[in-house]
Amino acid sequence: MKLTFSPEDEAFRGEVAGWLRDNLVGEFEVLRYRGGPGDEHMFPEERKRWEQKLAEGGWTCVGWPQQYGGRGASIEQQVIFFEEYARAGAPGRVGHIGEGLAGPTLIAFGSEEQKQSYLPGIVAGTELWCQGYSEPSAGSDLANVRTKATQDTASGKWLINGQKVWTSLAHESDWCFVIARTDPDSQAHRGLGFFLVSMHQPGVTVRPIEQLTGTSEFNEVFFDDAVAADIVGEPGDGWKVAMGLLGFERGVSTLGQQMQFQNELDEIIRIAKANGAATEPSIRQRIAEAHTGLRLMRYNAMRMLSDNGSSEPDSSSLVYKLHWSSWHRNLGALAMDVLGPEAEIIESAPYNLTRLQSMFLFTRSDTIYGGTNQIQRNIIAERGLGMPKEPKGR
Amino acid sequence: MDFTFTEDQLAFREAISRFLMTEAPPEMLREIWDTDDGRSPELRSKMAAQGLTALSVPEALGGLGMDDVAWALMTQELGYYAIADSMADTAYVATGLLSALPEATPRRDEMLSKIAEGDARFAVGHPVNPLVADVHLADVILLEHNGEIHSVRRESIGFERNPSIDSSRRLSRITFSPSDETRIVDAAQGQAIWNQTLNRGALAVAGQSIGLAQRMLDLSIDYVVQRKQFGKPIGSFQAVKHHLAQVAEKIEFAKPVLYRAAHALAQGEANVDLHVSHAKLACCEAAWLAARHGIQVHGAMGYTWEVDLQMFMKRAWALDSSWGDRAFHKSRVATAVLADGAPIGPQFTFGE
Numbered sequence: 133m134k135l136t137f138s139p140e141d142e143a144f145r146g147e148v149a150g151w152l153r154d155n156l157v158g159e160f161e162v163l164r165y166r167g168g169p170g171d172e173h174m175f176p177e178e179r180k181r182w183e184q185k186l187a188e189g190g191w192t193c194v195g196w197p198q199q200y201g202g203r204g205a206s207i208e209q210q211v212i213f214f215e216e217y218a219r220a221g222a223p224g225r226v227g228h229i230g231e232g233l234a235g236p237t238l239i240a241f242g243s244e245e246q247k248q249s250y251l252p253g254i255v256a257g258t259e260l261w262c263q264g265y266s267e268p269s270a271g272s273d274l275a276n277v278r279t280k281a282t283q284d285t286a287s288g289k290w291l292i293n294g295q296k297v298w299t300s301l302a303h304e305s306d307w308c309f310v311i312a313r314t315d316p317d318s319q320a321h322r323g324l325g326f327f328l329v330s331m332h333q334p335g336v337t338v339r340p341i342e343q344l345t346g347t348s349e350f351n352e353v354f355f356d357d358a359v360a361a362d363i364v365g366e367p368g369d370g371w372k373v374a375m376g377l378l379g380f381e382r383g384v385s386t387l388g389q390q391m392q393f394q395n396e397l398d399e400i401i402r403i404a405k406a407n408g409a410a411t412e413p414s415i416r417q418r419i420a421e422a423h424t425g426l427r428l429m430r431y432n433a434m435r436m437l438s439d440n441g442s443s444e445p446d447s448s449s450l451v452y453k454l455h456w457s458s459w460h461r462n463l464g465a466l467a468m469d470v471l472g473p474e475a476e477i478i479e480s481a482p483y484n485l486t487r488l489q490s491m492f493l494f495t496r497s498d499t500i501y502g503g504t505n506q507i508q509r510n511i512i513a514e515r516g517l518g519m520p521k522e523p524k525g526r
Numbered sequence: 527m528d529f530t531f532t533e534d535q536l537a538f539r540e541a542i543s544r545f546l547m548t549e550a551p552p553e554m555l556r557e558i559w560d561t562d563d564g565r566s567p568e569l570r571s572k573m574a575a576q577g578l579t580a581l582s583v584p585e586a587l588g589g590l591g592m593d594d595v596a597w598a599l600m601t602q603e604l605g606y607y608a609i610a611d612s613m614a615d616t617a618y619v620a621t622g623l624l625s626a627l628p629e630a631t632p633r634r635d636e637m638l639s640k641i642a643e644g645d646a647r648f649a650v651g652h653p654v655n656p657l658v659a660d661v662h663l664a665d666v667i668l669l670e671h672n673g674e675i676h677s678v679r680r681e682s683i684g685f686e687r688n689p690s691i692d693s694s695r696r697l698s699r700i701t702f703s704p705s706d707e708t709r710i711v712d713a714a715q716g717q718a719i720w721n722q723t724l725n726r727g728a729l730a731v732a733g734q735s736i737g738l739a740q741r742m743l744d745l746s747i748d749y750v751v752q753r754k755q756f757g758k759p760i761g762s763f764q765a766v767k768h769h770l771a772q773v774a775e776k777i778e779f780a781k782p783v784l785y786r787a788a789h790a791l792a793q794g795e796a797n798v799d800l801h802v803s804h805a806k807l808a809c810c811e812a813a814w815l816a817a818r819h820g821i822q823v824h825g826a827m828g829y830t831w832e833v834d835l836q837m838f839m840k841r842a843w844a845l846d847s848s849w850g851d852r853a854f855h856k857s858r859v860a861t862a863v864l865a866d867g868a869p870i871g872p873q874f875t876f877g878e
């Protein structure tokens with residue numbers, strides 16, 4: 133156990149902070165504190181340029197190995213990077229699905245050729261990715277995927293047919309990783325493949341879904357003989373790759389998320405002090421609980437990352453999603469209660485929400501996406517605690 | 527002790543419920559959302575024709591003379607169908623305030639008769655609410671100033687509209703200059719009436735919250751019966767069942783609290799504040815849980831604009847802190863319970 137940063141790490145901190153101070157200016161000034169959860173539809177063009185700006189400074193994919201264009205930063209330095217990024221109020225990353233999910237999956241499961249062709253675009257911030265897992269009949273039951281992949285005998289290309297839904301940022305993305313059924317006679321998690329599909333082709337149609345916020349961050353995506361550029365692993369390996377990817381979802385990127393949470397909590401505390409809510413005993417206690425809950429999350433994440441390398445989820449990573457999503461949902465409610473009767477007033481007509489309102493509404497979905505709380509509890513009980521599986525209908 | 531309702535009360539509720547079911551479906555509320563005023567004069571006059579605006583106007587002035595207990599049923603229907611504020615504010619809250627005015631107050635009877643006929647829209651501005659609902663269409667606005675009651679016409683005040691997260695709430699921030707002309711009751715009499723009005727507003731929200739909770743529960747049950755995952759309706763999973771069973775439990779336990787408070791308000795009982803705050807807390811908690819669990823069992827569907835659940839959730843969230851937020855009502859309960867000589871102990875448990 134070692135809980136302090138070395139002098140080199142502190143120097144690194146200075147470097148990150150300095151770069152952000154010098155570069156989060158001018159046209160990027162408007163992006164401060166924007167584009168986070170619930171605000172992901174905002175400033176897409178500016179944020180795409182910001183992604184490239186980061187890349188120029190070498191600040192994308194900091195935790196990736198150097199051979200793939202990353203910085204090979206240690207866990208400590210990644211922590212520092214996320215801390216400074218959040219401290220500067222730098223915007224939500226449009227490239228996070230590529231950097232946090234697609235890239236690490238390719239590094240772990242892709243061929244050398246695939247790494248050479250897809251990773252540079254992610255590192256450069258020029259190619260954005262989205263995640264094509266959920267379908268109308270495959271939500272919690274992800275293995276019920278019906279989208280089909282058939283190999284064209286003449287060209288050897290895989291053709292994708294089917295529909296995905298709730299695909300975040302599909303409308304801004306260049307690529308989608310898609311789970312599709314390679315064996316039409318297969319069921320559940322057998323017979324799936326993991327495909328890389330360009331969004332810029334006639335066979336792909338993106339239709340935005342309006343969210344209760346009045347904005348659209350997720351979409352329906354229709355594949356109609358869309359050509360897959362690649363398959364990662366073999367046909368039939370799709371489930372293994374897809375689950376490996378979900379492991380990355382619980383990785384270092386959670387640290388960045390915690391820093392955003394800290395920003396939100398700080399904002400709530402600031403308001404509570406200003407409007408007097410902080411003198412209310414029940415509010416004080418909830419603020420204290422929010423603080424301790426966030427610390428707990430942070431220590432747990434550090435512990436989880438300290439023994440990285442093992443891709444087997446251990447019990448600390450199994451409980452992680454459940455904890456943060458429930459914590460964040462409570463934080464949303466706390467924000468509204470701190471604002472009191474003013475909480476319902478939106479920024480402007482027709483339906484422009486304030487930052488905290490967007491946050492509040494978005495936190496209603498935290499316990500749903502990426503595996504609902506109920507599914508998380510089933511996983512903890514069945515995989516973590518070895519309890520018998522729930523009887524399934526199939 | 528009798529928690530049952532009269533035949534009349536129940537029949538009236540049933541009639542209003544049937545009426546709103548056909549006249550105020552969600553599609554129609556969405557259309558109204560999109561209008562500038564956010565109100566449908568047509569729906570309103572139909573509701574008046576059903577007798578809603580006359581419900582608690584004294585019989586002598588053309589009303590039905592029913593009290594807070596009847597309204598405890600009616601507000602649930604207004605909530606269930608997410609009817610906008612102007613109805614409860616005029617027909618229940620403002621009517622209660624006007625009825626409590628000394629009989630000689632100028633224009634009192636005239637205003638009450640107009641309400642009974644369905645021709646007047648009233649807005650009520652109590653200091654516990656920084657914003658006032660439905661000022662933009664109100665004919666008369668009743669406002670508080672140092673305990674006095676002032677009655678003003680919309681043309682004579684300044685107001686700035688502030689849209690709400692619930693598109694059916696139409697709120698405004700008001701500026702007005704109180705004067706001898708606008709004052710209808712002085713502080714000596716006004717203070718008690720304002721306190722009663724606060725309680726009535728809080729009960730109106732409490733009743734609507736129960737209705738909203740029930741609607742969210744019904745929508746969720748419909749959804750989990752029909753949505754399948756893992757080859758079964760998701761409603762067959764224990765976790766999903768328990769989510770909705772908990773909501774039902776909250777709703778059922780909140781109802782008698784609401785009725786007890788309505789009775790206390792109608793009878794002018796001494797500890798009415800305690801009962802009303804308890805009701806507001808219990809009912810809003812039911813609505814809050816119904817929203818939280820409702821969206822959870824809907825999965826991503828519940829996070830869309832298209833699925834009706836959002837309409838009822840947003841209304842529940844917005845009403846939660848109107849007419850006194852949770853902290854306000856909790857502290858009123860604490861004040862009553864912790865007071866020296868507070869009537870607690872076995873000899874007081876029920877009747878009080």
Ligand SMILES: Cc1cc2nc3c(=O)[nH]c(=O)nc-3n(C[C@H](O)[C@H](O)[C@H](O)COP(=O)(O)OP(=O)(O)OC[C@H]3O[C@@H](n4cnc5c(N)ncnc54)[C@H](O)[C@@H]3O)c2cc1C
Pocket residue numbers: 262263264265266270271272273297298299300301350497500501502503504505506507510522753755756760763764765766822823824825826827829
């Ligand atoms: C904001 C947002 C962004 C998203 N982004 C993406 C994206 O980019 N890419 C993508 O692929 N997907 C995305 N999703 C989809 C997300 O992964 C799914 O919503 C999630 O997996 C749940 O599926 P569902 O919505 O179909 O709910 P359902 O699976 O229908 O679940 C409904 C309810 O039933 C419960 N339930 C289901 N099965 C069981 C069981 N066995 N035991 C107990 N309870 C059960 C659930 O817990 C839930 O409460 C996003 C969702 C949201 C809300």
